[in-house]
Amino acid sequence: METQEHTPQNNKFGHWLKTSITARMLMVGFLVIILLIPLSYISSLINERAYRQQDVVNEINQKWGNNVLVYGPILKLPYKTYTETKTYNEKTKTYFKETQTHIKYAYVFPEQLNSKVEVNSKTLKRGNFESAVFTTQMDFAGHYIPVDLTAKGIKPKDIMWDKAKIVIKTSNLKGIKSEVQIKLEDKAYNFETNFNQNKNNNLDVLESSFIKDADLFKSKNTDFTFSITFNGSRKVELIPIGKTTTMHMTSNWADPSFMGNYLPNDETKQISKDGFKADWKVLHINRAFSQQHLKSIPNLTQFAFGTKFMVMVDEYQKSERSAKYGFLVIGLTFLVFFLIQTLSKINIHPFQYLMIGLALTMFYTLLVSISEHSNFLKAYLIAGISVIVLITLYSKSILKTFKFPLFIGASLSALYAFIYVIIQLENYALLVGSIGLFLILAIVMYVSRKIDWNNG
Structure with missing residues (x-):
C-alpha cells in the first residue's frame, strides 16, 4: 500500500x-x-x-402639499402709454399723425407688511416610511402709501385706478385650504387663479377682482388684511416685499432650521422640546430692490426667508x-x-x-x-x-x-x-x-x- x-x-x-x-x-x-x-x-x-x-416622502408631500412660499400682496396698476406714427397720404401729399394707446402695468409693493404664521406639524406614514407635514395659518396685515409713479415717467391721469388688482404669488396653490380674500379698508375682494400669466420660478398667481374704488391708493394710506391656510411640507418662506417686513412664527416643531438671507432675532427666539417661536424684521435697506416695478413682477425668490421643517439626520x-x-x-x-x-x-x-x-x-x-x-x-x-x-x-x-x-x-x-x-x-x-x-x-x-x- x-x-x-x-x-x-x-x-x-x-x-x-x-x-x-x-x-x-x-x-x-x-x-x-x-x-x-x-x-x-x-x-x-x-x-x-x-x-x-x-x-415615498415626495409622494406624500405632493398629495398633502409642497413647500410654502408667499410673495405678496402686490398692487397691479394698469396705465396708458402712447406712441405716434406718421403716415404719408399720396393723394393729399401730406403727413398725418396717428396716436396709439397701449396698456402696461406697474407693480407696487406695500409700505408695511406684517405676518403672523402658526405652523402645526405632524407625521404621515406610508408602510415603513413617514414624512413630516404641516398645516399653517398665515395672517397678513399692512398698508400702502399713496402711489406716485411720476418718477417712472407715468402721469397720474394715465393711471387706470378703477382697473387695479392685487396679486399674490405662491409655490403651493394646491395646498390652499380656504378661500382667499383681501380686505382693503372695509371692503373685501376675492382672489382667482390667473392661468394666463407665465409662471415665474414655478410660482402660481392669484389675482383679485377689480378694485373699482378710485380713491384707494391715490391720496391716502390704504390698509389691507388677508389670511391663507396651507397644507404644506418641508418649509415655510416669505419674500420681504414690504418696505418694512416683519414675521412672527410659532410652531410645535422642536427642531427648526432657519433659512434664507435673514435670520430671526436672537433676543426673542425660543426653541424647546414643545416647539419654537421666532421673529424676523427686514428693512428696505437690507435688500437690493425697490418698491415699484414696471413691465413685470421681478423674480425675488433669492430674498426669501423662513423655516425648514425637516429631520436633520434621519435613520x-x-x-x-x-x-x-x-x-x-x-x-x-x-x-x-x-x-x-x-x-x-x-x-x-x-x-x-x-x-x-x-x-x-x-x-x-x-x-x-x-x-x-x-x-x-x-x-x-x-x-x-x-x-x-x-x-x-x-x-x-x-x-x-x-x-x-x-x-x-x-x-x-x-x-x-x-x-x-x-x-x-x-x-x-x-x-x-x-x-x-x-x-x-x-x-x-x-x-x-x-x-x-x-x-x-
Missing part, C-alpha cells in the same frame, strides 16, 4: 503559515480587504432604502454614517484576535476570522432592517447586542477560555458605543473621533510592545 509523502517544501510552507507573525498579518489584512466587498453591498442597500424613503443617514466605520470595526476586531493569537499562542484558522468578519457585517443589515420598524437607538442596541453575544460565544469555542471572550465582548461594546456617540455628534464628531482613534492606537502600541516581531 502506497502512502503519499509530503515534501519538505510543503511542510515548511504550512509551518510558516501557522507560526509566522508576518503570515498571520498578511492573512488578516487579506481578509479585511475581502470583507470590504459585503460592506460595499451594505452601503448600496442603505442608499437604495434611503432613495425609496425619499420617493438612513445615521445607518450610512455607521456603515462608514465598518472597516474600522472589522480591522480593530481582527487586530484584537491577532494580538490574542500572538500573545497566547492559540491558533485561529482563517475561516474563523472570516466567520467573525461576516458576523460584524451582519450588524449593519440588522441595523437598517430593524430601524425601519423602530427608532435608531433601539435598532442599534438590538443589532449591537446580537452581534457582540454571537462573536463572544463563538470566541469561547475558539479560544477555549472565558478570559479572552469576555475581553473581546467588552472591546466590541466599547467600540460600538464609541461609534454611536460619534454618529450623534455633528460639530464635534471629527474631534471626538480623532481623540478616540489616538487612544486606541496608544493602547495597541502598549499591548504589542511585548511581541517579538523578529520571530517570523
Whole structure:
C-alpha cells in the first residue's frame, strides 16, 4: 500500500503559515480587504432604502402639499402709454399723425407688511416610511402709501385706478385650504387663479377682482388684511416685499432650521422640546430692490426667508454614517484576535476570522432592517447586542477560555458605543473621533510592545 509523502517544501510552507507573525498579518489584512466587498453591498442597500424613503416622502408631500412660499400682496396698476406714427397720404401729399394707446402695468409693493404664521406639524406614514407635514395659518396685515409713479415717467391721469388688482404669488396653490380674500379698508375682494400669466420660478398667481374704488391708493394710506391656510411640507418662506417686513412664527416643531438671507432675532427666539417661536424684521435697506416695478413682477425668490421643517439626520443617514466605520470595526476586531493569537499562542484558522468578519457585517443589515420598524437607538442596541453575544460565544469555542471572550465582548461594546456617540455628534464628531482613534492606537502600541516581531 502506497502512502503519499509530503515534501519538505510543503511542510515548511504550512509551518510558516501557522507560526509566522508576518503570515498571520498578511492573512488578516487579506481578509479585511475581502470583507470590504459585503460592506460595499451594505452601503448600496442603505442608499437604495434611503432613495425609496425619499420617493415615498415626495409622494406624500405632493398629495398633502409642497413647500410654502408667499410673495405678496402686490398692487397691479394698469396705465396708458402712447406712441405716434406718421403716415404719408399720396393723394393729399401730406403727413398725418396717428396716436396709439397701449396698456402696461406697474407693480407696487406695500409700505408695511406684517405676518403672523402658526405652523402645526405632524407625521404621515406610508408602510415603513413617514414624512413630516404641516398645516399653517398665515395672517397678513399692512398698508400702502399713496402711489406716485411720476418718477417712472407715468402721469397720474394715465393711471387706470378703477382697473387695479392685487396679486399674490405662491409655490403651493394646491395646498390652499380656504378661500382667499383681501380686505382693503372695509371692503373685501376675492382672489382667482390667473392661468394666463407665465409662471415665474414655478410660482402660481392669484389675482383679485377689480378694485373699482378710485380713491384707494391715490391720496391716502390704504390698509389691507388677508389670511391663507396651507397644507404644506418641508418649509415655510416669505419674500420681504414690504418696505418694512416683519414675521412672527410659532410652531410645535422642536427642531427648526432657519433659512434664507435673514435670520430671526436672537433676543426673542425660543426653541424647546414643545416647539419654537421666532421673529424676523427686514428693512428696505437690507435688500437690493425697490418698491415699484414696471413691465413685470421681478423674480425675488433669492430674498426669501423662513423655516425648514425637516429631520436633520434621519435613520438612513445615521445607518450610512455607521456603515462608514465598518472597516474600522472589522480591522480593530481582527487586530484584537491577532494580538490574542500572538500573545497566547492559540491558533485561529482563517475561516474563523472570516466567520467573525461576516458576523460584524451582519450588524449593519440588522441595523437598517430593524430601524425601519423602530427608532435608531433601539435598532442599534438590538443589532449591537446580537452581534457582540454571537462573536463572544463563538470566541469561547475558539479560544477555549472565558478570559479572552469576555475581553473581546467588552472591546466590541466599547467600540460600538464609541461609534454611536460619534454618529450623534455633528460639530464635534471629527474631534471626538480623532481623540478616540489616538487612544486606541496608544493602547495597541502598549499591548504589542511585548511581541517579538523578529520571530517570523
